[in-house]
Amino acid sequence: MxxxxxxxxxxxxxxxxxxxxxxxxxxxxxxxxxxxxxxxxxxxxxxxxxxxxxxxxxxxxxxxxxxxxxxxxxxxxxxxxxxxxxxxxxxxxxxxxxxxxxxxxNRLTAHINQIQVQGTSASKTRSSSWNGTITHLFTVTFTDEDERRYFFNSGGTIRIAASVTGGSAKDSSWNTMLAQAGTISFGANSTTQASGDPQGTVGSAIGNYQLTGTDQYIYQRIDGGGGAYAANDFTIEARTVSNTQLMFTMEYRDEAAGNIDETVSNATATIDSGTAYIDVIGTTPAFAIDGTSTL
Incomplete structure (x- = not known):
């Protein structure tokens, strides 16, 4: 040669x-x-x-x-x-x-078959009825700042979804609204709607590298319930706690707006992570539910 x-x-x-x-x-x-x-x-x-x-x-x-x-x-x-x-x-x-x-x-592009989706300990189901506003807050913690970079650079995502089950008209309205939100996928430089109708407003220009210490909306569905439940809202916010920790806040707002204020039967928050595997091996961060959550 x-x-x-x-x-x-x-x-x-x-x-x-x-x-x-x-x-x-x-x-x-x-x-x-x-x-x-x-x-x-x-x-x-x-x-x-x-x-x-x-x-x-x-x-x-x-x-x-x-x-x-x-x-x-x-x-x-x-x-x-x-x-x-x-x-x-x-x-x-x-x-x-x-x-x-x-x-x-193409360094921030990861093929779908190189990403493995895994459940996390930040998921939670509330089995008791509720109305008004409930929140689900969870943290994502990395061992150091470089591990945070590596996770997102290699295509890692934080995947957030919500649901309500039950037989009432209000339950059905909530479940429809949350199903339309689908799975919200938070990545390096953007947030996408990985599934769903889709409806709602996605913070498409906000990802890991755009976060600050102040909450920013990465998803909003305002007045999305429809009919008698049109005033209901569902939002997701994200911020940095430190260089190694992120905080996400899911807010379910059941607003009566002058209508009969029935309760909602339950609520679920499903938090997954998408992590690189096969040739590039990503490290999954630690997920934890924050103590101020009311879900």
């Missing part, structure tokens, strides 16, 4: 490591790299390049759901001649640089 200078190799390796490894800000999955830097006097060998290929492959698969095709990038062997642009065997340095650029550009 032709010589690839240590400087050129190390520069590309650093670009890849910024995505797969520590990185800064919204770059970095917190994974251990297979590749390593080489010294200026060291010859870059096929093993070095193939280790770099493995790091690129992990990122690419995490983002796209499958490995790079043979028409995008291939591993090398000792006898290969490495040229700048190789559109025949796709082992050229241009091909490596192109895919490294692609994984950096």
């Amino acid at each position: 032709a010589l690839v200078t240590a400087t050129r190799y190390n520069n590309l390796r650093q670009d890849v490591y910024n995505v797969l490894g520590t990185g800064t800000g919204d770059s970095g999955y917190g994974q251990t790299a297979t590749s390593s830097t080489v010294s200026v006097a060291q010859l870059v060998e096929a093993t070095n390049i193939n280790n770099l290929y493995e790091d690129i492959r992990k990122c690419y698969k995490h983002q796209n759901g499958g490995n790079p095709t043979s028409g995008q990038l291939q591993e090398v062997v000792a006898a290969d001649l490495i040229v700048d642009d190789d559109t025949t065997t796709y082992k050229g340095w241009d091909q490596y640089e192109a895919l490294a650029l692609a994984i950096a550009t």
Whole structure:
């Protein structure tokens, strides 16, 4: 194989490591790299390049759901001649640089088959009847600030849903409204409605990196009950408690608005996390129900 200078190799390796490894800000999955830097006097060998290929492959698969095709990038062997642009065997340095650029550009994208949804200890069901306003507050705690970055950078999400069951007209109205909200998915730079009708207002431009110490709405359904129960509201807010802890507040407001004020039979808050797994392995944070919750 032709010589690839240590400087050129190390520069590309650093670009890849910024995505797969520590990185800064919204770059970095917190994974251990297979590749390593080489010294200026060291010859870059096929093993070095193939280790770099493995790091690129992990990122690419995490983002796209499958490995790079043979028409995008291939591993090398000792006898290969490495040229700048190789559109025949796709082992050229241009091909490596192109895919490294692609994984950096798409670093906050995670394919659905690379994310595992898991239940959390922050879910709760209230079996007693209620009216007025009840709240469900829960915290999400990371071991350190980097773990928080890694979780969201690798596609991690906080998934929030609510429901009411029961046979009364008011129960049915609440259940319809909450089903239309669906699952609210809070990610790195946005909040999305992962399922549902959808109805309500989603804080689409608010994610982990937009949070402050003041509550911000990531979902609102105001006057969403319909008919005699039109005044009812359901909202979700989020804020930072510290650099390692987030707080979410779900508020169920049963407002009579001059109508007969029956009770609601029950209420449930379902809190899940979506965490990276397979080639990029995410760490699930700790979930806990706050003591001020009234659900």
